[in-house]
Amino acid sequence: MRCERLISGPARKVSVTKITEMRRMISQIQQSGKPFYSFLVGDSVFPMPDYIKYREMEALCLGKTKYTHPEGIPELREGVIADCERQGIAGFNEENVIITDGGLEALYLAFKTVCDLDSEVIVPSPYYMFYPDQVKIAGGIPKIVPTSFAQGFKLTPELLEEAITEKTKALVLNNPHNPTGAVYTREELRTLAEVAKERELLVITDEVYDKYVYEGEYICFASLDPDLREQTITINSASKRFAMSGERIGWAVGPKELISCMINLKNYTTYGAGSVAQWAVAAALEHPEHTAEEIEAAIAAYRIRRDLMLKYLDNLKLRYVRPQGAFYVFPELPDGLIIPGYEKKDLSLSEKFAFYLLEETGVAVAPGIDFGSGNHIRITFIVDEKTIKEGMEKVGNVLADLK
Numbered sequence: 001m002r003c004e005r006l007i008s009g010p011a012r013k014v015s016v017t018k019i020t021e022m023r024r025m026i027s028q029i030q031q032s033g034k035p036f037y038s039f040l041v042g043d044s045v046f047p048m049p050d051y052i053k054y055r056e057m058e059a060l061c062l063g064k065t066k067y068t069h070p071e072g073i074p075e076l077r078e079g080v081i082a083d084c085e086r087q088g089i090a091g092f093n094e095e096n097v098i099i100t101d102g103g104l105e106a107l108y109l110a111f112k113t114v115c116d117l118d119s120e121v122i123v124p125s126p127y128y129m130f131y132p133d134q135v136k137i138a139g140g141i142p143k144i145v146p147t148s149f150a151q152g153f154k155l156t157p158e159l160l161e162e163a164i165t166e167k168t169k170a171l172v173l174n175n176p177h178n179p180t181g182a183v184y185t186r187e188e189l190r191t192l193a194e195v196a197k198e199r200e201l202l203v204i205t206d207e208v209y210d211k212y213v214y215e216g217e218y219i220c221f222a223s224l225d226p227d228l229r230e231q232t233i234t235i236n237s238a239s240k241r242f243a244m245s246g247e248r249i250g251w252a253v254g255p256k257e258l259i260s261c262m263i264n265l266k267n268y269t270t271y272g273a274g275s276v277a278q279w280a281v282a283a284a285l286e287h288p289e290h291t292a293e294e295i296e297a298a299i300a301a302y303r304i305r306r307d308l309m310l311k312y313l314d315n316l317k318l319r320y321v322r323p324q325g326a327f328y329v330f331p332e333l334p335d336g337l338i339i340p341g342y343e344k345k346d347l348s349l350s351e352k353f354a355f356y357l358l359e360e361t362g363v364a365v366a367p368g369i370d371f372g373s374g375n376h377i378r379i380t381f382i383v384d385e386k387t388i389k390e391g392m393e394k395v396g397n398v399l400a401d402l403k
């Protein structure tokens, strides 16, 4: 049977990310035993805090391994509410919370909840690579809004205002930002909130890197003003915060009409998030003091690694916006680079450079095209210092040879 003809239109439209291709290439390098240096993925390199491990083992031993309801266990939803209160969002109850399989599922359920066939969702670019296609899968239209280097790759109220049409339903905002590392100030968020309020726009705000701020201050968007609670879905997750990305626990908080629709959709997909991991995260959110030290240690280490990475980029004279948070820096590739063997290939510079770099040196960086810019690469700076030193020396050698 020709299976290809069975694939639906929407499934065909979803892109295969370049990072996925790079991962395949990396496994080949791994199998061949050659050294490689990965700056590709954004997974915390520290283990998950001991307290969470113990609570998870306890849940397992107590047999808490059965189905949970689609909205998540009450203990974790209460933990999320307490966490919101610490972030400055008061007044939510359990009806305002859904527990999901990672922040990614929370995003998808939010898009699925608001998108009709012609609904537009504003996606500032550069963006976290899954937003546009998630909006498409949900049936909507991603309205990509380019931001500028001069503005630190941040959305401005003017750009937001210009992008709104009668079809616009929502804006997806990411703070701290992947891939640029930008962190919005209170004032910047306030001006965006004003436009959102005036134009009755839902703001889906992805704050999964909330703890990882090295300069400036993280401000939770919905905490700016009590009115925003009714027009914001705040998304967060245990993946980055507690270094437990494989356990797939995330959550969304927002207006109960929208959250109850997300819960209903979840009913038809995975039914509920993993039970044992929910108990572990519930304990972590109930007692933040038990994980604070390990999280602080990771943040301190990442700050040092970021600074080391930026020194290399400065020596290479690459242009970038200084990352204030998250795990990444997004440098621009020099103009006029010709990549040997790739001259005739119909690919963006970011792909040509990333593929060539990996083939020649075993260094993996993410092509910026996945994030909306074909002239940039995304480099994860939280890896250990030896990898940064050895990997970035190799990047420098390749750039010198290409010039």
Ligand code: PLP
Binding pocket: 042, 101, 102, 103, 104, 105, 128, 174, 177, 178, 206, 208, 236, 237, 238, 239, 240, 245, 249, 250
């Ligand atoms: N949002 C952003 C900006 C991310 O970078 C990621 C993961 O890298 C996610 C959401 C998804 O996180 P989770 O592991 O909770 O699904």
